Amino acid sequence: MKTLIKNGNIVNKNNELTPVSIWIEEGKIKAIGADFDDTKFDKVYDAKVQLIAPGLVDVHVHLREPGFTYKETINTGSKASARGGFTTVCAMPNLNPVPDTAEKLKEIYDIIQKDSVIKVLQYAPITEELRSERLTDQKALKEAGAFAFTNDGVGVQTAGTMYLAMKEAAEVGLALVAHTEDDSLLFGGVMHEGEISKKLGLPGILSSTEASQIARDVVLAGETGVHYHVCHVSTKESVRVIRDAKRAGINVTAEVSPHHLILIDEDIPEDNGFWKMNPPLRGSADRDALIEGLLDGTIDCIATDHAPHGLDEKNQSFMKAPFGIVGIETAFQLIYTYFVETGKFTLEQVIDWMAKKPAAIFGLSAGTLAIGAAADIAIFDLEFEEVINDKDFESLAVNTPFVGWKVKGNTLMTFVDGKLVWSREDV
Structure with missing residues (x-):
């Protein structure tokens, strides 16, 4: 299975957002670049010019x-x-x-x-x-x-x-x-x-x-x-x-x-x-x-x-x-x-x-976007502001005083070993 996450941005060491797409194969990051041919992939996900981060x-x-x-x-x-x-x-x-x-x-x-x-x-x-x-x-x-x-x-x-x-x-x-x-x-x-x-x-x-x-x-x-x-x-x-x-x-x-x-x-x-x-x-x-x-x-x-x-x-x-x-x-x-x-x-x-x-x-094989690393990836929307609503929670519990607060940076998609495990569009 070849998967592409395209049209996203990663943050570099100078704290700058850089356009990027990520090629995933067999659960690993195979390549990180700017331009890949969509037609060569089994699945393609659009990051919509938002932040691609390590899970x-x-x-x-x-x-x-x-x-x-x-x-x-x-x-x-x-x-x-x-x-x-x-x-x-x-x-x-x-x-x-x-x-x-x-x-x-x-x-x-x-x-x-x-x-x-x-x-x-x-x-x-x-x-x-x-x-x-x-x-x-x-x-x-x-x-x-x-x-x-x-x-x-x-x-x-x-x-x-x-x-x-x-x-x-x-x-x-x-x-x-x-x-x-x-x-x-x-x-x-x-x-x-x-x-x-x-x-x-x-x-x-x-x-x-x-x-x-x-x-x-x-x-x-x-x-x-x-x-x-x-x-x-x-x-x-x-x-x-x-x-x-x-x-x-x-x-x-x-x-x-x-x-x-x-x-x-x-x-x-x-x-x-x-x-x-x-x-x-x-x-x-x-x-x-x-x-x-x-x-x-x-x-x-x-x-x-x-x-x-x-x-x-x-x-x-x-x-x-x-x-x-x-x-x-x-x-x-x-x-x-x-x-x-x-x-x-x-x-x-x-x-x-x-x-x-x-x-x-803790010496974990996690937390990085690198070629050969597990394709554990999160995509965050840094622009759209919304209110924290406990009715949207996946958790069984709602015990937080932050309900009603306005926030940006909400998750769009989450991947584990290259598999989409959560998507805002599925909610």
């Missing part, structure tokens, strides 16, 4: 299957990812059952093989059942296909447990990915500790809850030599600790989520669970530090932390609603509209942070 890579999503399929399934989550322009995603293990054995992990990969329209890599947990102190068999889990190890959703509370887990992860050659949260500093908090939490009469979450555990972990990472990756950084203190660790030569990488780059606690209008996320929306100084951290390389990539929940669960107070926000379908659009269009980021930087860099830091 986006998200190293932090929740697909909720098995155990919570009323929130999301591997099938719906993969379709939502494709709609957002993502072709590779890495799914967290806070599931039921938790994939803490090779057998359980293989069962999830069986579902992925059957139901996913994109490439899904599955995390395995650091400890059994996520919260115990008993380490999982990392070697067996790696052999069963584990992408990396994480207890996302909860912090590893004991330094000794984290040290031993890091030693094992370094030996098997996989990353240790950390949700950093010291339970002893939570004090029942549900949103950022600040003037807004006081105004709403809600218990706050200290910035030190996150940063203190990162400080502990980077020391341990230096001891063990593991690749230590920090999930959803949200505070200025965390950025400072990670920056210092990188300067010290410690193998640490980090991600930030779109909602923490765009929103702050002052944007929260009322006690409504749609605004409840973990880590919480922080203050303006924190947001500034996150943006600065991306620009200076302290933070390596953008990841959505797509966290679906049922409508009834989220549509209640902060004290009762679960933490989480969906974002895989709106991430590129929001970042493009509120950072590229405003001149804060370049388009080339955004593609780097959302495709090339996450693939590179």
Whole structure:
């Protein structure tokens, strides 16, 4: 099968849009050029003079299957990812059952093989059942296909447990990915500790809850030599600790989520669970530090932390609603509209942070447009503006405060291994 994507533009290293067409054969990019004869191809897709980008890579999503399929399934989550322009995603293990054995992990990969329209890599947990102190068999889990190890959703509370887990992860050659949260500093908090939490009469979450555990972990990472990756950084203190660790030569990488780059606690209008996320929306100084951290390389990539929940669960107070926000379908659009269009980021930087860099830091064969690479491609409309409408979502969940926001950069088509897996025209 010979496929042509014609009449598009790619962004070059000078942040300029260059006209291009892409020849795909046997699931790979065979050639990139300006002029190809349409008649020599079995299928031809018109990019309509819009952006052709490498398929986006998200190293932090929740697909909720098995155990919570009323929130999301591997099938719906993969379709939502494709709609957002993502072709590779890495799914967290806070599931039921938790994939803490090779057998359980293989069962999830069986579902992925059957139901996913994109490439899904599955995390395995650091400890059994996520919260115990008993380490999982990392070697067996790696052999069963584990992408990396994480207890996302909860912090590893004991330094000794984290040290031993890091030693094992370094030996098997996989990353240790950390949700950093010291339970002893939570004090029942549900949103950022600040003037807004006081105004709403809600218990706050200290910035030190996150940063203190990162400080502990980077020391341990230096001891063990593991690749230590920090999930959803949200505070200025965390950025400072990670920056210092990188300067010290410690193998640490980090991600930030779109909602923490765009929103702050002052944007929260009322006690409504749609605004409840973990880590919480922080203050303006924190947001500034996150943006600065991306620009200076302290933070390596953008990841959505797509966290679906049922409508009834989220549509209640902060004290009762679960933490989480969906974002895989709106991430590129929001970042493009509120950072590229405003001149804060370049388009080339955004593609780097959302495709090339996450693939590179985890050693994935993804996130690039190159001859011989997998034809994982997204086409984005950078011109037409529309309103985010949750009725258009492929996800089962709609728990996001961004509904109603105007955005550009919406996905036109998404290809995985050269196969069209999502098209705006099919909606």
